[in-house]
Amino acid sequence: MQTSGKVKLPEGKKVAVNIGVDFDAASVWYGTFNKISPAYLARGEFGAEVGVPRLLDLFKKYEIQTTFCIPGHTVDTHTEVVKRIIDDGHEVCHHGYAHENPTDMSFEEEEAILLKGLEALKRVGVTPVGYRSPAWDYSPNTLKLLEKYNFKYDSSLMGNDLHPYRPREVVVDFDKGNTFKDPSDVIEIPVSWYLDDFPTQEYVIGGGEGMRSNTEVYERWKSIFDYAVNNLEGACYALTVHPQTIGRAHNIQMLENLIIYMKENGAYFTTLENISKSYYEE
Numbered sequence: 001m002q003t004s005g006k007v008k009l010p011e012g013k014k015v016a017v018n019i020g021v022d023f024d025a026a027s028v029w030y031g032t033f034n035k036i037s038p039a040y041l042a043r044g045e046f047g048a049e050v051g052v053p054r055l056l057d058l059f060k061k062y063e064i065q066t067t068f069c070i071p072g073h074t075v076d077t078h079t080e081v082v083k084r085i086i087d088d089g090h091e092v093c094h095h096g097y098a099h100e101n102p103t104d105m106s107f108e109e110e111e112a113i114l115l116k117g118l119e120a121l122k123r124v125g126v127t128p129v130g131y132r133s134p135a136w137d138y139s140p141n142t143l144k145l146l147e148k149y150n151f152k153y154d155s156s157l158m159g160n161d162l163h164p165y166r167p168r169e170v171v172v173d174f175d176k177g178n179t180f181k182d183p184s185d186v187i188e189i190p191v192s193w194y195l196d197d198f199p200t201q202e203y204v205i206g207g208g209e210g211m212r213s214n215t216e217v218y219e220r221w222k223s224i225f226d227y228a229v230n231n232l233e234g235a236c237y238a239l240t241v242h243p244q245t246i247g248r249a250h251n252i253q254m255l256e257n258l259i260i261y262m263k264e265n266g267a268y269f270t271t272l273e274n275i276s277k278s279y280y281e282e
Helices: 027-031 038-061 072-077 079-087 107-122 142-148 214-231 249-264 272-277
Strands: 015-022 067-070 091-094 235-241 267-269
Touching: 015 038, 015 214, 015 249, 015 272, 027 038, 027 072, 038 079, 038 249, 067 072, 067 079, 072 079, 072 107, 079 091, 091 107, 091 272, 107 142, 214 235, 214 249, 249 267
Parallel strands: 015 067, 015 235, 015 267, 067 091
Antiparallel strands: none
16 A cells, blocks of 8 residues: 655645746756757746746745755856845756656666756755656665665655655566565655646647646646645645746746635645655654
8 A cells, every 4th residue: 555644734725836947958858859950949038038937936926935956057057046035045956967857777777867966956055855857757776865865855756635645666578567665754645647737738840839827737737736625634836837838938927827716715835845845644
């Protein structure tokens, strides 16, 4: 059985909400899409120079403290922007170095990238307690590495949707059935493609269609939040946004409307670290 838990919430609050900002900049185009033309690099630049400042202003307006998941490459490229995020009091978690997909890496390859990301974050004074895989996926070694380097939480997997849980290694056997190992001490704060702005909004030539109505996105995000409020206790809601996506004029207004709605209906806006610290099992 999966070991899942709840989040202890402040009095009067109904759902712990994290607006997780994946500040990938150019690295997402390189690491995920293998695109480094000037047009794609400019989209990463927009995220750093326009999207992040808009988000920081929005978070300050509504007194929201949240988590930025930042690849080391972004730290090394947009150092002053990253320092502003830190100065504004937001958490920073590990997000690879150049948005690499770890699924087919050896233990040594993946460990080297993990350390390279840690070193980049250390240069801006951050020792992260959390990790988010750039691919929202693991290799067979990822959980071992997170345990080895004492990460307290992960936010990459989808074994639950609105409750944190403890991930397990899976021994795959399509002849006799899979076997689950013991639950990890790492706390998983689950993500969902339904709660991500990138798939529906970012147009990628030869790839994602993007440019869907953000009214559709708003209604989906609101509906998932409403379900948690009306049906669950101690739930967490992990939204994922990207500065180069959510920072566009029409999308930042949509996010502000969602924040207003959530604030009026019991949202406790907080960091992934605080969610992990508030995790308990009955």
